Amino acid sequence: MQFIRPALLALSALAIPIIVLYMLRLRRREVTISSTMLWQRLMRDREANMPWQKLRRNLLLLLQLLILAALVIALARPFIPVPSVASGSVALLLDASASMQAADMPGGDTRFEAAQDAARSLISDLTADSVVTVISVGPTPEVLAPPTGDRAVLREAISRAEPTQSAADWESALALASATVAGREQASIVIISDGGLPDSLPTLPAEVQYVPIGRSGDNVAITALAVRALEGVPVVFVAMTNTGSQPADVILSLTVDGELYTADRLTIPPGETVDQTYDDLPVTTEVIEASLQPPVEGGSIDVLPLDDTATAVYAPPVGGRVLLVTEGNLFLSQVLRSIPGIDAYHIEPGELPADPFDLVIFDGWVPAELPQTNLLIINPQQTTNLFVVREPFETTRFVRQVDDPLLAFIEFDSIAVREAMTVEPTGWARTLVEAEGGPLVLAGSSGGHKVAVLTFDLHASDLPLQVAFPLLMANLFDWYAPAQPFDVTSGLTPGDPVVIRPQGEADAYRVTLPDGTRRTFELDADTLTFTETDQLGAYRVELLAGSETLASRSFAVNLFSPEESNIAPRETIQIGQQPVGAEAVEEEFGQREFWQWLAGAALLILVIEWWVYHRGGVITHRERKERTEKPRRGLLYPGRRS
């Protein structure tokens, strides 16, 4: 046993005043009684029979000295040297990734709880001058405790840590850890994890210790769930992976908008991925949830339930069906492919198909009678019911452009046009861009349909080569088919931000999280970013105007991380060129303190001392009462006849 603050042992000198006070106290009160004959015999016999009675007189003193000794030793902070993982300046990295939620530890504990225990025991075995930084490694590394030697703060920080539902960002975490221990002596970084670190981590400026957590690698996961529109019908694709060593027998059930749609029993061989496709879902499908269940009621298929469910949202094509009528325009074809959410069809000029289209693009050819739908007309060659076409003009020098959302971010004065047609609309359109010889871009609404006209051949200008072209096309498509409240991208993982674009007169939006909680945000900017995507599952977003819901859509957040689903614990991790294993530890010696036990013992002795004092010294109130109430009569001691 050694002491951290041995100087405080000098406080044992307090025993002297205690003893002095005790000796003063021992000056007994003198009481005269009729005869001490009986008392003398009594005490003589008593001391002869029970030699420890002499000690008992000093029992209180002894107990008080013991209390003092326990307190003084506790203040001096005794410790016993124990093997420790680390000491000095330590950055403690606590893996908070989704795989740490696997409940494969003894007693049904999750790996994260086991990691917390490991961290606590590491902290209790630290040397007194150690400084520890606790970092929780989730998608965003978080410093739970700044560098401190205060074990209460550290323990509290460790208890506060919570596992996340996403993959961990080890690069950032290790950079953060390196920064906290940089330049300190005896720097070490302790990684408490189940592995799953990327192999490409850089070399660290500190000694790295790895404390592996986890026992089982058996896991079945949904590693992909996607829904696509194929010819206007939603098609669902599910991929399941078994990372264990035994074939997994599971039931895959598919829930569509809260109602069970189908359930299939599957066997997934170890280490394999099984795909499943469903193409007969209803067109109104919105939220699709796939989940893996054990074939037996009440069982569980693996220790990590997080990746046994996945959610997808079916988003029908927003731009709808687009018909491109052209003799061949590479620029237009490219642009149509790059615009999301449209279903493009391509024909040569001639007879128009009878099917309805949401948008028809005429390039270099127009029929005399235009279809009743949204139109984009490029380089019209003949007069139609909407406009009159005259001879082309070559005085195409830029004159002016109007301030319009269709021209956002576009500067037309830098675009050269060799020749354009003179187009005179019949009053429905306004000129957006005007050159000396006539309008270059016209737009307007006719009969409830949106019509835009570019009066020049794309090949006769440098517009397609400029960045203004995709911008103009994007602006036009936004105009034809107004944007959804927000962009839905598939493949959102926890923590990914979602951009929400307000529409119309909406003044707030409300997000319903997968667990049912609701968040309402005021709209005070053009686009908003929602970041609370920590939970897995389907989120519902509603745009609100007052109490009225303008529009609502859903998006899904899924784990889909092969690294996290592969929960097999790794014995070693790769840092720089060096593999770091679990056996590289046990070289340091920490100090296990036990002053708490001494302080507890002091309290216990105090209680004993109190009890001894009260059992001995004083007549209790009840005794005194009995004595005073006892009548002084009738107590005869009958003599005996001789």
Add this chain to the structure above:
Amino acid sequence: MPRLFDEKTLRKLEQLSLVAHKVRAGALKGERRSTKRGTSIEFADYRDYVQGDDLRRLDWNIYARLDRPFIKLLEEEEDLTVHILVDASQSMDWPLDDPLDISPLDVHKFRYAQRLAGALCHIGLSTGDRVTVALLGGDRVIGRWGPHRGRGQTLRLLDWLEDQQPVEQGVTDLNAALADYALRGGRPGLLFVISDLFSPEGYLDGLSALQGRGYEAGIIHLLAPDEIEPELAGDLRLVDSESGQGQDVTLDGPTRGLYARRLREWRDEIASTCLNRMAHYVAVETGTPWENVILYALRRAGVVR
């Protein structure tokens, strides 16, 4: 009216008499039957005449009828000598500073002893016994009244008794005091020792000396209530009122229990010793009204009838 007694109590006591079982050593004619054949008028027995017998006691009627001389034996009636020894040692002056209390609840040991002595003497005097009262101070007899006979002596006895005080110093040695009285006490008879028996040297040798002289002894053992159950607590130094010696005692629950047990054992031991030695023993707590000791306890012991 004497301070120690009231008239009513004295009247009550006059109906009692003292009983001695062994002592038959009366000198004067008294009022009690004697085992001696004597000169009273009560017939006891006959015996053959032997030469030298007093012819006045020959039963002439028998001689006339049987022609043989018989001596008529008559009952002897004799007096009883009663000795009351009151322990006047310092330990009897207890409780300290206890004011005189005429009520029967006075627990002061010496006054209690005075009352008991007065009562016993009154009984003795009113039945015509020879009564001697002696005070034992420390190791010797320090005062003595009597022997006297006759009812008329009662008031004088009580006056004398009331004037007595316990001694101021000295350690009780009952052995020496009782032996002293055995030597000088005169004619043996019924003898009562009224004492707290707080005598470090013991009392048995003194008792033996008295019994050896032919006394029929009885011990009335007085203890004050706070001697039976001490109302003390804490770390104390108990000082003996006689010797001034101190004894360190930590008075706690177990010690008090032990004291009570030791006291009981002590009294039981005295009682059994007295039983073995054919002595009367009456243990009295002074919290008991003193008449009850005379009227009940001593009666039960067969000393008073």
